[in-house]
Amino acid sequence: MKTDTRELIPNPIENEEVVIGVGNRAKSFLGKFNARDVALIAVLIGMSVYFTAQSQYFFQTNNLLNIARSAAVNGIVAAGETMVLISGGLDLSISSVMAAAGMVTAASIHLGLPPYLAIVVGLAFGAIVGFINGIIITKMRINPLITTLATMAIIRGYCYVVNNGLSFPIGNETFRSLGLGKIFDIPKPAILLIIVFVIVYLILRYTQFGRYVYAIGGNANSCRLCGLNVDRWRLVTYILCGVCAAFGGIVLTAIAGTAIPNSALGYELVVISAVILGGTSLAGGEGSVLGTLLPMIVISTVANGMTILEYPVYWQQIIQGFILLVAVLIDAVQTGGWK
Amino acid sequence: MTTRQVAEEPLIEVQGICKNFGAVQALRNINLRLMPGEILGLVGDNGAGKSTLVKVLNGACIPEEGKIFFEGNPVHFDSPLDSRAKGIEMIYQDFALVECLDITGNIFLGKEQTAGLFGPLLRLLLRRQMDKEAQITLEGLGIQVKNLKIKVKNLSGGERQLVAVARGMQFQPKLFIMDEPTANLSVSKIEALLKLEKDLKNKGVSVIIISHRLEDIFAVADRIVVLWRGRNVGEVIPSEGATMEDIVHLMMFGTREKSTKEAQR
Numbered sequence: 001m002k003t004d005t006r007e008l009i010p011n012p013i014e015n016e017e018v019v020i021g022v023g024n025r026a027k028s029f030l031g032k033f034n035a036r037d038v039a040l041i042a043v044l045i046g047m048s049v050y051f052t053a054q055s056q057y058f059f060q061t062n063n064l065l066n067i068a069r070s071a072a073v074n075g076i077v078a079a080g081e082t083m084v085l086i087s088g089g090l091d092l093s094i095s096s097v098m099a100a101a102g103m104v105t106a107a108s109i110h111l112g113l114p115p116y117l118a119i120v121v122g123l124a125f126g127a128i129v130g131f132i133n134g135i136i137i138t139k140m141r142i143n144p145l146i147t148t149l150a151t152m153a154i155i156r157g158y159c160y161v162v163n164n165g166l167s168f169p170i171g172n173e174t175f176r177s178l179g180l181g182k183i184f185d186i187p188k189p190a191i192l193l194i195i196v197f198v199i200v201y202l203i204l205r206y207t208q209f210g211r212y213v214y215a216i217g218g219n220a221n222s223c224r225l226c227g228l229n230v231d232r233w234r235l236v237t238y239i240l241c242g243v244c245a246a247f248g249g250i251v252l253t254a255i256a257g258t259a260i261p262n263s264a265l266g267y268e269l270v271v272i273s274a275v276i277l278g279g280t281s282l283a284g285g286e287g288s289v290l291g292t293l294l295p296m297i298v299i300s301t302v303a304n305g306m307t308i309l310e311y312p313v314y315w316q317q318i319i320q321g322f323i324l325l326v327a328v329l330i331d332a333v334q335t336g337g338w339k
Numbered sequence: 340m341t342t343r344q345v346a347e348e349p350l351i352e353v354q355g356i357c358k359n360f361g362a363v364q365a366l367r368n369i370n371l372r373l374m375p376g377e378i379l380g381l382v383g384d385n386g387a388g389k390s391t392l393v394k395v396l397n398g399a400c401i402p403e404e405g406k407i408f409f410e411g412n413p414v415h416f417d418s419p420l421d422s423r424a425k426g427i428e429m430i431y432q433d434f435a436l437v438e439c440l441d442i443t444g445n446i447f448l449g450k451e452q453t454a455g456l457f458g459p460l461l462r463l464l465l466r467r468q469m470d471k472e473a474q475i476t477l478e479g480l481g482i483q484v485k486n487l488k489i490k491v492k493n494l495s496g497g498e499r500q501l502v503a504v505a506r507g508m509q510f511q512p513k514l515f516i517m518d519e520p521t522a523n524l525s526v527s528k529i530e531a532l533l534k535l536e537k538d539l540k541n542k543g544v545s546v547i548i549i550s551h552r553l554e555d556i557f558a559v560a561d562r563i564v565v566l567w568r569g570r571n572v573g574e575v576i577p578s579e580g581a582t583m584e585d586i587v588h589l590m591m592f593g594t595r596e597k598s599t600k601e602a603q604r
Binding site for chain 1: 398399418419420421423429431433434435436437438439440444448449450451453456461462463464
């Protein structure tokens with residue numbers, strides 16, 4: 001017998017009206033445009049003005065395209081990392097996966113594979129690394145920080161193994177157009193970035209998987225009690241992150257025209273900084289892929305400006321480290337960890 | 340108990356349940372049966388195994404030994420999703436809500452209404468439909484919600500409890516398990532919850548309540564089972580003149596008062 005218990009039960013709370021949600025309005029789209037975004041735009045304008053004043057090369061079409069390309073490459077990778085961070089995980093191996101996917105794709109092209117098939121091989125490589133990361137983290141219960149630190153080192157080592165430490169130049173025009181081509185005067189990497197962002201945005205916002213990514217990051221234990229297969233969904237986020245990292249690495253290789261074993265070194269710093277600056281919490285449960293876009297542009301602009309002004313590389317590293325620290329501090333203040 | 344009820348098939352029956360956590364024997368050979376429409380109180384001191392037992396009943400804990408029969412058929416729950424599919428809903432002590440999700444998101448967590456896109460690979464959330472259904476459930480509970488999009492982290496303890504109750508009610512359970520349901524409620528809301536439990540009983544829904552507030556349990560329960568160090572040490576039927584002292588003694592010493600007195604003599 002199946003009765004609709006909801007309709008049969010009279011109001012059990014008589015003489016008292018229980019009202020939930022008074023005075024809490026959902027924020028409008030503009031309401032989400034917060035102080036952090038304003039600060040980021042201010043930094044972007046300020047730095048642009050400074051770089052333009054210091055160097056005649058900065059505000060030129062070619063250089064702006066360079067910024068767009070590098071922001072696009074990092075942004076594609078950041079989209080995957082955003083999902084992992086929202087689900088309460090962490091993936092440090094992304095920079096190594098970027099380089100290795102480039103090497104694997106280049107090697108496939110050298111073996112005579114058609115470029116698009118080679119790209120699929122590179123993406124599959126990223127998926128496999130993500131799968132291994134996810135299995136170690138979810139099934140063996142190893143801390144994601146340590147797990148992906150280890151795979152970062154392993155995969156980076158593998159990059160050198162592929163071609164005995166040498167680079168793989170790629171002359172294939174079809175492949176290179178992925179990085180250098182334009183559609184309606186917009187560089188292809190930027191278009192690829194938009195496609196990746198739209199897909200990830202739609203997944204996170206409108207699918208059951210996206211709902212679970214937030215729920216698991218918010219409270220994994222509650223999710224288990226509700227019957228969610230937390231490990232499986234976490235595994236999926238690591239696989240998707242690996243695929244995004246590989247895709248970013250492939251686009252980077254197409255831009256450079258060479259797969260270099262030590263390319264994308266330290267990019268995990270840049271990517272994670274941008275994701276956290278974009279409002280995604282290190283603790284999980286909060287964040288959006290759209291938020292990642294603006295900080296990615298800011299960081300890429302700063303990096304580009306410093307290169308043009310011929311800042312020594314070690315200073316660039318120091319500044320990148322500071323950016324990550326500031327991002328984490330802002331996150332700590334917002335999540336109440338600041339004491 | 341009338342003869343009619345005895346002849347009836349129990350809704351759920353467990354036989355010989357044992358559960359260990361390392362060296363700790365949380366449950367030792369537990370037998371329990373529950374009739375449709377019966378309210379069972381489950382009491383015991385801290386660590387007696389109450390929460391573990393109900394987690395076994397809903398699949399959050401998997402026992403080492405023992406059998407579970409639901410509506411006469413042997414069942415095996417590997418996850419709360421299995422038990423929810425059979426019609427067992429549970430409110431946990433800490434509510435098991437996700438703070439960063441909104442009210443509807445929490446009510447439907449794990450049982451979202453979806454439309455398949457490219458088969459089961461990508462499941463689209465039917466948000467509007469879920470909002471509508473959640474609204475019906477909440478209104479049925481006498482709760483007015485101005486905005487279902489409000490995140491649970493912005494709700495008070497009592498409001499969260501109501502969301503947890505609504506989650507249980509959403510799927511029209513046959514068995515409703517409540518682990519310390521009154522811990523965070525004001526007195527008037529406790530009254531309302533106890534009334535809800537009686538209403539559920541009248542609709543043929545079985546209820547298991549764990550509570551430290553013995554007066555609550557006495558007010559609604561048909562039968563009270565006392566656990567003591569992982570054992571089922573006795574049943575008390577309030578309508579047959581049992582007193583709170585009987586229960587307290589069982590909870591503390593695991594034996595009935597009389598027999599202890601006899602032993603002392």
